[in-house]
Amino acid sequence: DTAVSQTPKYLVTQMGNDKSIKCEQNLGHDTMYWYKQDSKKFLKIMFSYNNKELIINETVPNRFSPKSPDKAHLNLHINSLELGDSAVYFCASSQRAGYTDTQYFGPGTRLTVL
Amino acid sequence: AQSVTQLDSHVSVSEGTPVLLRCNYSSSYSPSLFWYVQHPNKGLQLLLKYTSAATLVKGINGFEAEFKKSETSFHLTKPSAHMSDAAEYFCVVSDGGSQGNLIFGKGTKLSVKP
Numbered sequence: 001d002t003a004v005s006q007t008p009k010y011l012v013t014q015m016g017n018d019k020s021i022k023c024e025q026n027l028g029h030d031t032m033y034w035y036k037q038d039s040k041k042f043l044k045i046m047f048s049y050n051n052k053e054l055i056i057n058e059t060v061p062n063r064f065s066p067k068s069p070d071k072a073h074l075n076l077h078i079n080s081l082e083l084g085d086s087a088v089y090f091c092a093s094s095q096r097a098g099y100t101d102t103q104y105f106g107p108g109t110r111l112t113v114l
Numbered sequence: 115a116q117s118v119t120q121l122d123s124h125v126s127v128s129e130g131t132p133v134l135l136r137c138n139y140s141s142s143y144s145p146s147l148f149w150y151v152q153h154p155n156k157g158l159q160l161l162l163k164y165t166s167a168a169t170l171v172k173g174i175n176g177f178e179a180e181f182k183k184s185e186t187s188f189h190l191t192k193p194s195a196h197m198s199d200a201a202e203y204f205c206v207v208s209d210g211g212s213q214g215n216l217i218f219g220k221g222t223k224l225s226v227k228p
Contacts, residue, residue, distance in 0.1 A: 004157075040220070041152075041202055041220070041221045042218070042220055042221070043158075043204065043218040044218070045215055045216060048215070056215055090157060090158065092158075099143075099146050099208035099209060099215075100146045100163075100165040100208070102148070102160055102163060103160075103216060104160070105150075105157045105158040105159070106157055107156060107157040108156075108157050
């Protein structure tokens with residue numbers, strides 16, 4: 001069983017389009033995250049949700065909107081895609097939002113904007 | 115503010131020789147520190163973590179790391195490299211708050227020569 005899953009694995013789209021990436025975890029965790037990994041492999045947190053409530057919202061364009069319908073799901077919707085949005089997006093989850101909690105990562109979604 | 119510096123962007127070793135990946139951190143708190151590994155086109159997997167218990171932390175696949183407060187270091191070691199260890203390694207510090215914000219180093223690419 002995959003602990004943290006993301007769909008799709010690859011996403012190729014044109015500039016200006018709107019797209020969504022879905023994330024599901026079956027670990028029973030309370031907290032979920034979205035990270036962006038750029039072309040130089042640098043990872044940075046974008047959002048964090050705890051019990052469906054937003055707790056971290058880093059400096060991310062408001063074209064990015066996370067949605068958490070329940071504790072097991074955290075989706076990422078991106079409007080008006082730009083070339084600079086091309087990256088690998090990782091979803092993660094942890095039992096709680098504490099600083100000692102281990103985060104478990106999904107396999108990533110490689111987004112390419114043409 | 116918390117930060118982490120991985121001192122080498124690329125390390126190359128021969129199979130069967132020791133591995134040393136260096137990491138220095140900066141933290142206002144007693145930090146939680148992690149090492150994650152990312153194999154090509156894969157998600158991130160936790161190797162080990164330090165959360166103020168024993169300073170020598172053993173992880174999976176024969177890796178271990180030692181927390182040295184006086185040197186603000188958390189170097190990753192393995193006595194004998196295997197070909198399957200070739201991957202990108204990330205040193206990570208947690209921001210010490212209640213939000214679970216992870217701050218990633220820029221990664222060290224480990225190459226293993228036969």
